[in-house]
Amino acid sequence: MAGAPREREESLDVIQRELTAFARRARAAAARLHPDLPLVSYTLLAHIDYRQGCRATDLAAHYMLDKSTVSRQVAALEKLGLVERHPDPDDHRIQVLHPTPAGTQALASTQACRRAAYRERLGEWTADDLACFAQYLLRYNSTDPR
Amino acid sequence: MAGAPREREESLDVIQRELTAFARRARAAAARLHPDLPLVSYTLLAHIDYRQGCRATDLAAHYMLDKSTVSRQVAALEKLGLVERHPDPDDHRIQVLHPTPAGTQALASTQACRRAAYRERLGEWTADDLACFAQYLLRYNSTDPR
DNA sequence: AATATCCGATGCATTATACAACTAAAATTT
DNA sequence: AAATTTTAGTTGTATAATGCATCGGATATT
Numbered sequence: 418m419a420g421a422p423r424e425r426e427e428s429l430d431v432i433q434r435e436l437t438a439f440a441r442r443a444r445a446a447a448a449r450l451h452p453d454l455p456l457v458s459y460t461l462l463a464h465i466d467y468r469q470g471c472r473a474t475d476l477a478a479h480y481m482l483d484k485s486t487v488s489r490q491v492a493a494l495e496k497l498g499l500v501e502r503h504p505d506p507d508d509h510r511i512q513v514l515h516p517t518p519a520g521t522q523a524l525a526s527t528q529a530c531r532r533a534a535y536r537e538r539l540g541e542w543t544a545d546d547l548a549c550f551a552q553y554l555l556r557y558n559s560t561d562p563r
Numbered sequence: 564m565a566g567a568p569r570e571r572e573e574s575l576d577v578i579q580r581e582l583t584a585f586a587r588r589a590r591a592a593a594a595r596l597h598p599d600l601p602l603v604s605y606t607l608l609a610h611i612d613y614r615q616g617c618r619a620t621d622l623a624a625h626y627m628l629d630k631s632t633v634s635r636q637v638a639a640l641e642k643l644g645l646v647e648r649h650p651d652p653d654d655h656r657i658q659v660l661h662p663t664p665a666g667t668q669a670l671a672s673t674q675a676c677r678r679a680a681y682r683e684r685l686g687e688w689t690a691d692d693l694a695c696f697a698q699y700l701l702r703y704n705s706t707d708p709r
Numbered sequence: 710a711a712t713a714t715c716c717g718a719t720g721c722a723t724t725a726t727a728c729a730a731c732t733a734a735a736a737t738t739t
Numbered sequence: 740a741a742a743t744t745t746t747a748g749t750t751g752t753a754t755a756a757t758g759c760a761t762c763g764g765a766t767a768t769t
Contacts (some may be wrong), residue, residue, distance in 0.1 A: 427694035429681045434613070435700035437606055438626065439582065442707065444726080445627035447707065457756065460583055467580070474716065480584065482592035483758050488718055490756085496700035510716040510765050535575045538706050547574035550699040553692070554581035560684050590757080603725065620747065629727050634749055636725085656734045656747045713768070719761085726755075737744070 450534060451527045459527060461490050462499055466516045466524055473512065499523055579626065596680060597673045605673060607636050612662045612670055629633055645669055 447456040454462075461476055468475070477487045491514060494500040497518035505511035516524065539547060593602045600608075607622055614621070623633045637660065640646040645666035651657035662670065685693060 425690050425693055427677070428690070428697040429678065429685065431697040432685075432693065432700060433677060433681055434609075435697070436585065437589070437609075438704055439700070441587040441603075441606055441626040443583070443586035448727090451629075455755070457587075460587055463580075463583075471715080476603075480587040482587075482756095484717065485719080485759080486757050488716095492718085508716090508766070512717075531579060532572070532575060535579055539575065539578075541706075542702075544571050544574070545698050546699070547571055547578065549695070550703070551574040551577040551581070553696040553699060554578060554585070556688075557685075557696070558581050558584055560687075594758090601724070618747080628725090630748065631728080631750080632726055634747095638749085654735070654747090658748075711769085713766105715766075716764090718763085721760090722758090724755100725742075727753090729751085731748105731750080733747085733749105735744100735746070737742100739740100739742075 426447060450530055454523065454527060455493070457486075457490055458476075458494050458499075461487070462494055462516060462520055463528075465514045466521065470515050471514050473515065473543075494520070500544055507544075579583055600669065600673060601639070603632075604640050604643075604645075605670075607633070608640055608662060608666055608670055609674075611646060611660045612667065616659050616661050618660065624658075638665070641660050 444456055451459055465471055473487045473491055477484045499517055501515050501517050502512040505513055590602055597605055612618055619633045619637055623630045645663055647656040647661050647663050651659055
């Protein structure tokens with residue numbers, strides 16, 4: 418097994434290359450899936466929904482975005498009537514974000530399209546492969562450098 | 564195994580969510596790894612290098628970018644002296660792109676940083692897991708909708 | 710009480726991007 | 740061979756996304 422370190426290196430290169438390719442294509446792909454809802458807004462809305470009630474700071478940390486970027490995106494979402502802000506009664510600096518009914522609904526329909534696309538794309542995969550791939554991604558993201 | 568379809572669905576959701584999170588963070592991560600070289604330029608340069616000699620159209624197709632975007636990025640790379648364009652003698656419409664020595668070198672040093680980051684990040688992974696993850700990513704990207 | 714820290718907003722500059730219109734060079738059709 | 744269509748790449752214009760710096764208001768620390 419003298420070649421193992423080199424094989425590791427090769428795998429790392431592939432991972433790096435393929436993740437980059439994916440990231441680069443993501444915008445175009447997202448634009449196809451939901452032409453109406455701006456890409457980042459959709460992502461933030463989804464996260465707000467996923468963790469029912471979160472703060473702008475949480476979003477910034479999770480997606481490694483500047484707080485100013487998040488501030489504007491959230492403002493846009495509020496303007497579209499998809500997100501509500503409620504000041505935290507205990508700490509007046511904080512605004513807790515929640516999807517509005519319209520936001521939940523917009524998310525649901527987009528989510529449906531998205532799921533359909535993924536289902537078609539990954540239809541050939543076995544349930545085990547899907548579970549395994551999901552685990553790898555979770556593991557990869559969990560070791561995210563802070 | 565009545566729950567299998569639901570489990571598939573859950574895996575799909577995780578994959579979707581984690582890939583999105585990764586894509587969203589990619590810009591910030593890239594900025595940390597090579598603050599000098601603009602994000603997209605680096606990506607394109609890497610691809611030009613990987614497939615020794617490619618056309619702007621290839622880049623656009625591979626990363627799902629508009630040709631105008633690629634045109635500008637390539638122009639920037641040329642201005643930085645990292646890429647050369649050579650008209651194809653057989654077809655004067657085509658410009659074949661190659662990294663310059665400076666481009667190759669810039670890529671090498673960045674690549675070294677990148678590899679180090681990945682090595683640290685994925686140091687705990689077994690060679691098998693890395694290979695497996697790499698295969699999943701290749702498989703995922705190969706089924707990219709066109 | 711004074712100071713420091715935290716949350717979010719805003720002004721400003723820059724990067725990345727798409728779409729549309731254009732030029733030039735093949736390739737195809739007539 | 741001439742006309743038309745397709746292909747490769749550039750440029751003009753508009754917009755989205757982003758970061759940095761700064762600021763104002765609130766809470767926490769000393």
